[in-house]
Amino acid sequence: MIDAPALCKHCHTNPVEPGKGPQRREYCSDACKQAAYRERQDEKRYRRLRQRFVSYTPQTQAILESIMRQHEDVLEQVLAALESERPDRPFKTWLKTQRGRGNPLQELAVKAHSDPRFPERGTEATYREYVKAHTLPYGLYSNWEGEAGLHNAWLNFQEHERQA
Numbered sequence: 001m002i003d004a005p006a007l008c009k010h011c012h013t014n015p016v017e018p019g020k021g022p023q024r025r026e027y028c029s030d031a032c033k034q035a036a037y038r039e040r041q042d043e044k045r046y047r048r049l050r051q052r053f054v055s056y057t058p059q060t061q062a063i064l065e066s067i068m069r070q071h072e073d074v075l076e077q078v079l080a081a082l083e084s085e086r087p088d089r090p091f092k093t094w095l096k097t098q099r100g101r102g103n104p105l106q107e108l109a110v111k112a113h114s115d116p117r118f119p120e121r122g123t124e125a126t127y128r129e130y131v132k133a134h135t136l137p138y139g140l141y142s143n144w145e146g147e148a149g150l151h152n153a154w155l156n157f158q159e160h161e162r163q164a
């Protein structure tokens with residue numbers, strides 16, 4: 001009886017030519033060898049990316065998984081959008097760290113820190129509404145802080161969270 005030739009580890013279709021050296025061949029062609037390498041690289045990257053969505057529901061994770069595999073170019077934006085909708089972002093804690101002299105966010109950070117009603121956690125919308133509802137002359141904050149200032153701070157906060 002003749003042994004059936006081994007099949008390619010990638011396409012599982014074509015037989016693998018027996019190699020001459022001691023090293024056994026695993027792929028039918030260079031194209032399959034390269035495709036298998038690319039797949040391994042993708043899986044490595046996917047494992048890292050997946051860690052950023054473990055806290056979502058299984059349904060959301062499944063959606064993110066398919067976006068990752070089919071449209072990886074937009075995954076970053078989708079994750080950022082989801083992140084910004086989470087109602088539990090500890091923005092105040094981070095803002096406290098921006099009170100240093102020369103920090104463009106210093107004024108807002110000092111005010112928020114001294115304001116016991118400034119929410120501990122929330123979405124960007126939570127904070128925008130809060131700051132707008134407490135603008136000068138009756139509240140603490142300037143119009144700018146309610147609009148561009150807060151948005152700018154929020155972007156910095158998100159960047160910090162991404163790197164953490």
Ligand SMILES: [Zn+2]
Nearest residue numbers: 008011028032
């Ligand atoms: Zn093959």
